Amino acid sequence: MRLSTVILPIHRWAEGQKIWRRAEDLGFHAAYTYDHLSWRVPFRDGPWFGAVPTLTAAATVTQRMRLGTLVTSPNFRHPVTLAKELMSLDDVSGGRITLGVGAGGTGFDATALARSDQEPWTPKERADRFAEFVTLLDRLLTEDGKDGVSYDGTFYSAGAAQNIPGCVQRPRLPFAVAATGPRGLRLAARHGQAWVTTGDPKLFESGTPEQSVAALRGQIDKLGTACAEAGRDVAGLDKILLTGFTPDRSRPLESVDAFVDFAGRHRDLGFTELVVHWPIPDSVFAADQNVFEEIAAQALAQLN
Template sequence: MRLSTVILPVHARAEAVAQWRRAEELGFHAAYTYDHLSWRTFRDGPWYDALLTLAQAASVTERLRLGTLVTTPNFRHPVTLAKDLMTLDDISGGRITIGLGAGTDGFDAAAVGIPPLSPRERADRFGELVSQLDQLLTTSDVTVAGEYFSAVEARTIPGCVQRPRIPFAVAATGPRGLRLAARFGQAWVTTGDPATFEEGTAQQSRDAIAAQVGRLEAACEAENRDPASIERILLTGFLPERALESADAFEEFALAHAALGITEVVVPAPIPETQFALADDVFEGIAALAPALADARP
């Protein structure tokens, strides 16, 4: 199992640089950031652009993988996103992963004036984003027309450092999203089952995640793909378990989820006086578990 972190884009340059360097020094496999225009309780405070934040992170780290958890169609177009990602992959020397999700009708959509979409429409739009982004990052000249996005002789030259393109980590729990993950994803992302977050138990949450993994594997089999070929990323912070109270609690949590089929767990970097107010010593203790967790297998 791999151990990674997520650093929200709320820090000005000096603090941000320290955060990304610290993540590398602590030995995390990857450090991700949220790709929003604003987010929940942080809406009225500092919030910087995710892709420019990753460019800055790439310039001050050497080994750490970098990415978003997750980018959505709410304010990203496949053509410009592909160009940004190709450039980021070059800046980082081939260390970028793009997390992709369907988005909601929240702040991001409202900020750019997108009218509310039905769940079906969001799934349709997400399918276009993923499939067109795949084309744009693997083909140097793309023309494609969709209901939500189109490209006309769009160039992505010289292409990604990583071949055939940067990895996609597709966030999904429904049938259509899981099919996209199985078809295009090098990884799948879950935050668990929202229905268990407020009032569920740890066991109910683990049962729900096990069921999600089972549906992912069924989707892979339907695509004639080996289920073992896709990584399974669990973003913590939205689960009923108290896994971040101590390093010991986290170790039990991580090993239990490795047994469910999860191959990477992402923990939030501490932000004092927020829902991510993780004690620094606990955060460092969790990071120190990385070598032991590396041997954990589904």
């Protein structure tokens, strides 16, 4: 099992770079950031920087740790321009980028580019856009020949879009597809090198840790079915849990022992990577920094 962290893009770089460097010093497998224009309270009205510039800067102050988004969505992105940015970011980082990608939510990002009279996307349209977004992005990052990629879709198009010389990672940088529904799981099985979940949101407020484990087991079973239908072995797909959204969301960071217990239960389900939020005081991600660093330094050795 691997341990990674997610660093919210809320710090001016003079301070933020210290956190990214520290994450690498602590031995995290990867450090991700959210790809939003803004996020929920209490971060809605505070500092929030762009994901791609932040990751580019992080790539210049780290050397070994993988970097990525958790997650990018179609809410305010277009595959053609995103592919160019990702190819460039993969080059700057020396091939250390993972694209976490999801369908997106219904919050602030979903309406930032909308007209005042525009209706929000329906769940079906959101799923339709996600499928087209991932499929076209896969082509754009894989087909890096001089003829480029041309595509006329329902929501997105590309006209001989070129991405020369292509990604450092071949045939392209890996996708970690966030999904829990059948269509999203099929996308993960078809295009993903990893699958991402935060658990069952229906259990967030009043569920139990036992119910959460059962729900996650069910999600992994459904992922296995989707992989089988795609002619793929589910064992070949990394399984990432972004922590902090299950019923026991705060307990794993209370002590090394608590984290080892949490990680062991989820390792036994089949998860290969756990992602913990870098502590942010006075927020839902508050945690003791010293304990957090002890977990980073000691927990996996006890678990493995």
